Every structure is written in structure tokens, then in C-alpha cells.
Amino acid sequence: MRTRVGIIGAGPAGLYLSHLLHRSGIESVVLERRDRDYCERRQRAGIVEHGVAEALIAAGVGTRMEREGFRHEGIELRFGGQARRIDFTALTGRSVRLYPQTEIVRDLIARRIADDGRLLFEAEASAIEGAETDRPRIHFTHDGTEQVLECDYVVACDGFHGIGRASLPSDVVRTFEKVYPFGWLGILADVPPSCDELIYAHHPRGFALHSMRSESVSRLYLQVPNGTDAADWSDEQIWDELSARFALRSGGWELKRGPITDKSVTPMRSFVTEPMRHGRLFLAGDSAHIVPPTGAKGLNLAMNDVMLLAEALVAEDRRGTTELLDAYSDTALRRIWRAMHFSFWMTTLLHTLPEDDAFDQRLRLSHLEHIAASPAAATHLAENYTGIPRI
Incomplete structure (x- = not known):
């Protein structure tokens, strides 16, 4: 041939x-x-x-x-029990x-x-x-x-x-090569998304991400230690942990639950x-x-x-x-x-590391607050996330 x-x-x-x-x-x-x-x-x-x-x-x-x-046209960052939106279109004129x-x-x-x-x-x-x-x-x-x-x-x-x-x-x-000391437990669930845009959540117990596949299917992830077997997590445990990591101090937002059709662990x-x-x-x-x-x-x-x-x-x-x-x-x-x-x-901004102490946690929160408050810092995130021009 x-x-x-x-x-x-x-x-x-x-x-x-x-x-x-x-x-x-x-x-x-x-x-x-x-x-x-x-x-x-x-x-x-x-x-x-x-x-x-x-x-x-x-x-x-x-x-x-x-x-x-x-x-x-943006993503939502959650940290310290609060939610802050990064507006890609306003900052860069681009979307995903x-x-x-x-x-x-x-x-x-x-x-x-x-x-x-x-x-x-x-x-x-x-x-x-x-x-x-x-x-x-x-x-x-x-x-x-x-x-x-x-x-x-x-x-x-x-x-x-x-x-x-x-x-x-x-x-x-x-x-x-760099191997990270954690992975993502990912699920597909037959439930409408609980959000209009992706939610990236930093929590002392670990990172969580809310995404979607369609108007009726949600895709969600939890940070878990390396070596985790997805079969060891019951559906109820997964939903409870996701709810805890996405929770807002002010309330007013609830994670929708539904049948989990697939779950697996992705190494990082x-x-x-x-x-x-x-x-x-x-x-x-x-x-x-x-x-x-x-x-x-x-x-x-x-x-x-x-x-x-x-x-x-x-x-x-x-x-x-x-x-x-x-x-x-x-x-x-x-x-x-x-x-x-x-x-x-x-990855290092949003996840917790096994060796983290209270100082490391406060540094991350300070960095996240800076991104939420500074147009320059938010633009750095938005430019890279939406895709930099050819270099």
C-alpha cells in the first residue's frame, strides 16, 4: 500500500x-x-x-x-465558601x-x-x-x-x-515528566447540570470540578489520592463529597443529583x-x-x-x-x-497537596483572591484558558 x-x-x-x-x-x-x-x-x-x-x-x-x-464565556472559581466568575469575553474578547x-x-x-x-x-x-x-x-x-x-x-x-x-x-x-500525587475520580451522571458554566472549586479536602456533556448529562470530578479505586466510592459518597466541596457559605446553591452511569479515576x-x-x-x-x-x-x-x-x-x-x-x-x-x-x-493552585500545611493553604487562598480581584491576574488566566495566539 x-x-x-x-x-x-x-x-x-x-x-x-x-x-x-x-x-x-x-x-x-x-x-x-x-x-x-x-x-x-x-x-x-x-x-x-x-x-x-x-x-x-x-x-x-x-x-x-x-x-x-x-x-x-467564563468559568466560576469557588474557594473559601465564595464564588467568583472570570469573564473571558470581557477580559479577552474570546470564549470556549x-x-x-x-x-x-x-x-x-x-x-x-x-x-x-x-x-x-x-x-x-x-x-x-x-x-x-x-x-x-x-x-x-x-x-x-x-x-x-x-x-x-x-x-x-x-x-x-x-x-x-x-x-x-x-x-x-x-x-x-512530573507525576502528581493525586488523580481525578470522574463521573458521568444522568442529571441536568447544576450550573451554566464550569465550576472550579478549591477546598481543604481537595479540588472539585463541575462540567457537563449535554443539557441532561453532567460530568463531575473529585481530587482523590493516587491508588484510589473508583469502585470503593459509593454513589452516595461521591455526591456527598461533591456537595461539600462546592458548598457556598451563603447557601442558595444546590448540587443536583442523579444516576451515575460511569465512574473512573484519571491519573495526573x-x-x-x-x-x-x-x-x-x-x-x-x-x-x-x-x-x-x-x-x-x-x-x-x-x-x-x-x-x-x-x-x-x-x-x-x-x-x-x-x-x-x-x-x-x-x-x-x-x-x-x-x-x-x-x-x-x-493544578497546583486549585488542588491540595499531601505536604500542605496551614501556610500553604493561606497562600493559595490569597492567590485565588488576587485573581478574583485583579483584572490583570484574571486576564492571565483567561488568555491562557481560551487559547493563546500562535507563538
Whole structure:
């Protein structure tokens, strides 16, 4: 099998890259080890930055997001029993969309199929060879048959455990990692959201987040210690703890409860691989970097990666210049490290740490009060949350 760009992974990054290339007349093949049903059902992040939302709309795959997604013009911070709203639109002129990654994947799969895209499910890539040559190859198994996909370029969008990152030579790769001493116990519940925008709550017992998936489904999270088993928490315990962490001194707000349909624990880590390129093999998304979900940057970084790659591959195809491809890793990493810092900042600001004492707690409250009172401090949060312009 032969194609211009071989893409490993049918998550939002791989599918969006394939779509962008198709719009510019560049053929690609997407290999995905899971079946279509799994890809369209797996739960992931739901916040889409202002610039990413505009790009999806401009690329013709944002119609359903515009119709069914929620436009959020701010978030609410809760701390010390009080609530303070950060108004993104007033501070930056930008907003975010709440539209689950699951739905973005469904939209992109439907579009690639409608465009006769070459999208192979249950096609597991096992090796990438010849990355240093002008004809790299991907070995994969599909329908029980071992096959080879010959490409001009390979883009690995296959996540942290995929073969993309593992295929970079160990003597040229550097990795940077921070593991946090807590995770998120997340639930999906068949109950209308108790809020119009996301609530980020700092509490002495730990962080809590209120989000939503639709007008009838809520998504909520609790900070829990590493090693926590979601099965050890009863539904009643989860709702009681969420209610306690969201509680306001003045009262007047109540958390709606309903049947919990899913619960799981997500570990928290920051991770970066440098460089994101070796020869004609490029990394994008979680294959190169992972952020804690506090800053809502994982999906958006992945989409920005492939927008850079699409622009670079089109420049090579049309003008024969590799300048943008050669600059890809450095260009992408500038945004990635900015997002790493913002995600780390949000995480350490809002969570409690095992070693915290009374002094640490008061510092956090003082910092949160400063953000709520200072337009400059609030703007820093709003600019990063809604998505910084290209840097």
C-alpha cells in the first residue's frame, strides 16, 4: 500500500490532519488499532479553545459543534465558601466551546468516510522503519494479514503508549515528566447540570470540578489520592463529597443529583518528548505530550500540532519547501511548554497537596483572591484558558 502521509491513530488529531490534507489534495491513510465503535464512544476532554473552534468551523467540520455545543464565556472559581466568575469575553474578547471530544471524533470520522478517506479500523501498527529515508514504512496488521504502508511521511498520533514515540532513537530523545500525587475520580451522571458554566472549586479536602456533556448529562470530578479505586466510592459518597466541596457559605446553591452511569479515576501527569520529529517521522498529540486536565489543554494542543503539520506538509507539496517541516518541533514546543506551565499553575493552585500545611493553604487562598480581584491576574488566566495566539 502506498500513500503520501501515513497517520497512526484515529483520535481527533489523526482524523483532523487527514481531513486538512484532503482539503489540500494530499492523500493519506489513517491506521487505527481499535474498532470504529470504540473510537466513537471513548470519553475524553470537552473544552475547545476559541482558535481551535474557529479552525474546525472554517474547515467544514464544526457545524454540529456550532449547533449543539455550549459557548462558555467564563468559568466560576469557588474557594473559601465564595464564588467568583472570570469573564473571558470581557477580559479577552474570546470564549470556549464545550463540545465533547467524542463528538468531534464522530464528526471527523463521518466526514472522512463521506470524502472516501482511507481510514482503516482494527489496523494495528507494529513497526515504523526507514524514518531517515525518503520512503518510511509502517508495518501493520489488518483483517488478520500483515501489511506494509509505504509513505513519504509518517505522523504518529497514537498516544502515550503507541509505537510512534517508541520509534524515535533513544540517543536523540529527551523526556520531561512530573507525576502528581493525586488523580481525578470522574463521573458521568444522568442529571441536568447544576450550573451554566464550569465550576472550579478549591477546598481543604481537595479540588472539585463541575462540567457537563449535554443539557441532561453532567460530568463531575473529585481530587482523590493516587491508588484510589473508583469502585470503593459509593454513589452516595461521591455526591456527598461533591456537595461539600462546592458548598457556598451563603447557601442558595444546590448540587443536583442523579444516576451515575460511569465512574473512573484519571491519573495526573505532565510529560513532554523532545524533539517531536526524527527524519520523516513526526509526533503529534499525546504521543509527544500529556498535560493534567485542569487547564483543558490536551485536546487543543493536539489539534494545534496537526494544524502546524498540515500547513507544513502543504508547503512541501506545493512549493517543495521543507522550512516549516524542519521548524515543526521547535514551533510546536513553544506552545506546548506555555500550556505545560499554565496547566501546572492551575493544578497546583486549585488542588491540595499531601505536604500542605496551614501556610500553604493561606497562600493559595490569597492567590485565588488576587485573581478574583485583579483584572490583570484574571486576564492571565483567561488568555491562557481560551487559547493563546500562535507563538
